[in-house]
Amino acid sequence: MKSKILSIPYIIWMIIFTVIPLGLVIFFAFTTQSGEFTFSNIVAMNDYLDVLFRSIEFSVIATIICLILGLPVSYLISRLARGKQGTMLMIVILPMWINFLLRTYAWMTLLEENGLINRFLGLFNVGPFNLINNSGAVILGMIYNYIPFMILPLYSVMTKIDESVVEAAQDLGCSGFHIITRIILPLSKQGISTGIITVFVPSVSTFIISRMLGGGTNDLIGDIIESQFLGNSYNPHLGSAMALVLMVIVILIMSLFNQFGSEEAVI
Amino acid sequence: MENIIISLKNAIVDFDGEQILKNINLDIIDKQFVTLLGPSGCGKTTTLRIIGGFQQMKSGSLYFNNKDITKLPPHKRQVNTVFQKYALFPHLNIYDNIAFGLKIKRLSDKEIKSRVQQTLELVNLIGFEKRSVQSLSGGQQQRVAIARALVNRPKVLLLDEPLGALDLKLRKGMQIELKNIQQELEITFIYVTHDQEEALTMSDTVVVMNDGIIQQIGTPIDIYNEPKNAFVADFIGDSNIIDGIMRKDFLVDFAGNSFTCVDSGFEKDELVDVVIRPEDIKIVPQAQGKLTGVVESVIFKGVHYEMMVESSGYEWKIQSTLHENVGSLIGMNIEPMDIHIMHKMEDKL
Ligand SMILES: Nc1ncnc2c1ncn2[C@@H]1O[C@H](COP(=O)(O)OP(=O)(O)OP(=O)(O)O)[C@@H](O)[C@H]1O
Ligand SMILES: [Mg+2]
Numbered sequence: 001m002k003s004k005i006l007s008i009p010y011i012i013w014m015i016i017f018t019v020i021p022l023g024l025v026i027f028f029a030f031t032t033q034s035g036e037f038t039f040s041n042i043v044a045m046n047d048y049l050d051v052l053f054r055s056i057e058f059s060v061i062a063t064i065i066c067l068i069l070g071l072p073v074s075y076l077i078s079r080l081a082r083g084k085q086g087t088m089l090m091i092v093i094l095p096m097w098i099n100f101l102l103r104t105y106a107w108m109t110l111l112e113e114n115g116l117i118n119r120f121l122g123l124f125n126v127g128p129f130n131l132i133n134n135s136g137a138v139i140l141g142m143i144y145n146y147i148p149f150m151i152l153p154l155y156s157v158m159t160k161i162d163e164s165v166v167e168a169a170q171d172l173g174c175s176g177f178h179i180i181t182r183i184i185l186p187l188s189k190q191g192i193s194t195g196i197i198t199v200f201v202p203s204v205s206t207f208i209i210s211r212m213l214g215g216g217t218n219d220l221i222g223d224i225i226e227s228q229f230l231g232n233s234y235n236p237h238l239g240s241a242m243a244l245v246l247m248v249i250v251i252l253i254m255s256l257f258n259q260f261g262s263e264e265a266v267i
Numbered sequence: 268m269e270n271i272i273i274s275l276k277n278a279i280v281d282f283d284g285e286q287i288l289k290n291i292n293l294d295i296i297d298k299q300f301v302t303l304l305g306p307s308g309c310g311k312t313t314t315l316r317i318i319g320g321f322q323q324m325k326s327g328s329l330y331f332n333n334k335d336i337t338k339l340p341p342h343k344r345q346v347n348t349v350f351q352k353y354a355l356f357p358h359l360n361i362y363d364n365i366a367f368g369l370k371i372k373r374l375s376d377k378e379i380k381s382r383v384q385q386t387l388e389l390v391n392l393i394g395f396e397k398r399s400v401q402s403l404s405g406g407q408q409q410r411v412a413i414a415r416a417l418v419n420r421p422k423v424l425l426l427d428e429p430l431g432a433l434d435l436k437l438r439k440g441m442q443i444e445l446k447n448i449q450q451e452l453e454i455t456f457i458y459v460t461h462d463q464e465e466a467l468t469m470s471d472t473v474v475v476m477n478d479g480i481i482q483q484i485g486t487p488i489d490i491y492n493e494p495k496n497a498f499v500a501d502f503i504g505d506s507n508i509i510d511g512i513m514r515k516d517f518l519v520d521f522a523g524n525s526f527t528c529v530d531s532g533f534e535k536d537e538l539v540d541v542v543i544r545p546e547d548i549k550i551v552p553q554a555q556g557k558l559t560g561v562v563e564s565v566i567f568k569g570v571h572y573e574m575m576v577e578s579s580g581y582e583w584k585i586q587s588t589l590h591e592n593v594g595s596l597i598g599m600n601i602e603p604m605d606i607h608i609m610h611k612m613e614d615k616l
Contacts, residue, residue: 171350
């Protein structure tokens, strides 16, 4: 009985912030401006399939790179002395305290034609390179913004790996490579799948970053959705349909991934 | 000549500026059962970790068959370890835990299977192959840890209190098992324990440590009968340790009396520790005793009684199959050969 009373605030919260908005999205997605039921919004998604696939492609690449970078970084942090671990985590999280628009502006000033990087390379008569307004810059922006979401779950499982287990593996003949594949990765499985989800989901619905770093030719599905609500192509019905389709795709990919996930991480 | 398989020379280890191992020199003879014995925190695990390759020394060197392996990483050493805290792999079942080292060595599946089976039998864990580590009791986990190391048939096996979590009966059984395995497979065992009885019954050689220093190395009989100092005497079995003065060769004063003894070679009037085993004090009628005392307590210990007796300012521990009543006056006699004289330890603990 007691537990029921305690769950009331949570249920109210869920209704206000999850159920009602979701209901509205579904309602808008299947209605016309005059409120009649229709599939036309969903069908209209056809025109944006290329953008949708680009979003998925970019976010898959960004997620993989986050994983590749995040694994060694998290492992190194987890093997530091207790006190230093906190400091290093702080450094990882610190950029998240700055507004993400500012962070992305900072990247613009670094990557621009006459930005810091090109000017520095210019000192050695190298460049200038075309670093911005391309797909690479957008993926870089995603990685930069979302890599903490990879490092944190990885760190939290890796810090629980007892050093004596690593020593036991060494004792039984494991070199560095085997320690990674037979001990560290299998024991980090939970963190790897959490990290992949927490990076992939915001990446696939990224907006603004793509517009700022992609130069207008690399817009993602998030940008298109945003412009349906705030831009000049105002059409919340189409925007809702897009959001709904994106959500279904994400859920499908994630459940597929979870199916494989249980065996995949063993290697 | 016996072959020395492992030799540790002038090993010094510091933790946070504190010296934990103070110049350890230790030769391990091939195929022997060697025990490191000492109280908690004396540096047994640290010594073992040096041999396993997990602990760097501040200075000193380690030889394996006369080859310097001080800098050799652990996975290249022909040594396996049974860790004090088991350190089993939580993501693998019991079979895969034990097979781990053999898989790394790329043995055939058939060979791995038969060796794991054989080892499971040795440690009495047949039928546990598919169980998870988490589902095992402490004692069962400990036996998996033993099996996981043993299955590799290393030249040298390091065991860090491998029977600590077992009950007395199982422990006695495993002691015999381990000793048999060691002799059958002709593996050198370096065995850490703080249980002196375990050390005495299993070992070819006992190394008594205290406070990062080796106090004595010898056969169990040597260590028991000829302890080098009062610490060893006290740690190996119970002892009465009494202050005495060596008057001349074969004559010592203690407890207000002069006693003939069998020790010589001390300075005249040197202050010494006199060590007497509780079972070596004979209880006689008061009038016939060289010393007299009052019985303060009697405890039944199974095989014998243990009495605390107050006499000439000391508490004497006496073990006897017969017992006196609390409060009664008794006489006590000690044979010359049961009086062990030792130099006072340089640094009192
Ligand atoms: N990593 C470490 N950092 C600091 N001090 C340590 C470390 N490892 C061990 N010590 C200290 O070194 C001393 C010896 O430790 P060691 O583990 O070798 O003792 P031990 O003889 O195995 O004791 P026990 O019987 O309790 O296992 C102890 O005082 C311990 O506190
Ligand atoms: Mg220890």
